[in-house]
Amino acid sequence: MRCQRGFTLIELLVAIGLLALMAALSWRGLDGMTRSQAQMRQHSDEVYALQAGLAQWGADLDALALQPNTQSLDWDGRALRILRRSSATPGEGLSVVAWSRRSVDGQGQWMRWQSAPLQTRGALQQAWQNAALWAQSPSEDDRRREVRIAALDQWQIYYYRSDAWSNPLSSAGNPGDAKAANDTAAIPDSVRLVLTLAPGQAISGTVTRDWLRPGVGGGK
Numbered sequence: 001m002r003c004q005r006g007f008t009l010i011e012l013l014v015a016i017g018l019l020a021l022m023a024a025l026s027w028r029g030l031d032g033m034t035r036s037q038a039q040m041r042q043h044s045d046e047v048y049a050l051q052a053g054l055a056q057w058g059a060d061l062d063a064l065a066l067q068p069n070t071q072s073l074d075w076d077g078r079a080l081r082i083l084r085r086s087s088a089t090p091g092e093g094l095s096v097v098a099w100s101r102r103s104v105d106g107q108g109q110w111m112r113w114q115s116a117p118l119q120t121r122g123a124l125q126q127a128w129q130n131a132a133l134w135a136q137s138p139s140e141d142d143r144r145r146e147v148r149i150a151a152l153d154q155w156q157i158y159y160y161r162s163d164a165w166s167n168p169l170s171s172a173g174n175p176g177d178a179k180a181a182n183d184t185a186a187i188p189d190s191v192r193l194v195l196t197l198a199p200g201q202a203i204s205g206t207v208t209r210d211w212l213r214p215g216v217g218g219g220k
Helices: 009-062 121-136 140-144
Strands: 073-075 079-085 094-104 107-114 146-161 164-166 190-197 205-212
Touching (some): 009 107, 009 205, 094 121, 094 146, 121 140
Antiparallel strands (some): 073 079, 079 094, 146 164, 146 190
């Protein structure tokens, strides 16, 4: 009778070691794919959020409302406040919108705030003041009305008036002047937004967006 020879202990250990190595390599490959997919989703979300924010920026300025003896557009160096018409429900009233950069958890964030629909002049004036306070020290109610857009290192605003770009704070006839707020000419021909996005995002560096006031340039 012949003895059937089986695997030795060393052969079994080598086989088990090879299987363990293959399992580890396969796990690393799957983990890498999962991480890549998660990173791609995060980058896609960041790009979408920035695109939506820039589109909303333009929509807010397009819906800018002019009211007698009322500020419609104001830049105080920290926040840009806009008095805008409602685009959702006709007759809903006006709203105050504010855009600002504020540090959240140690990182600068480009943010948007919007008031509830306003029906009285007193409510409008209160919301206008709240928008300025929100940019500095928001209340709990203000935080519920804000939206984070993108991580931001810094941002700048310029007005185009009298055939030149200038700092809104140094421009003559600042649109923040309530006496001129009911005059269409007090609104700049164009508003330039310059964002310096924080590194490490899907889009980083400087992004510039120009808004042209409707009717300027003969409809071109």
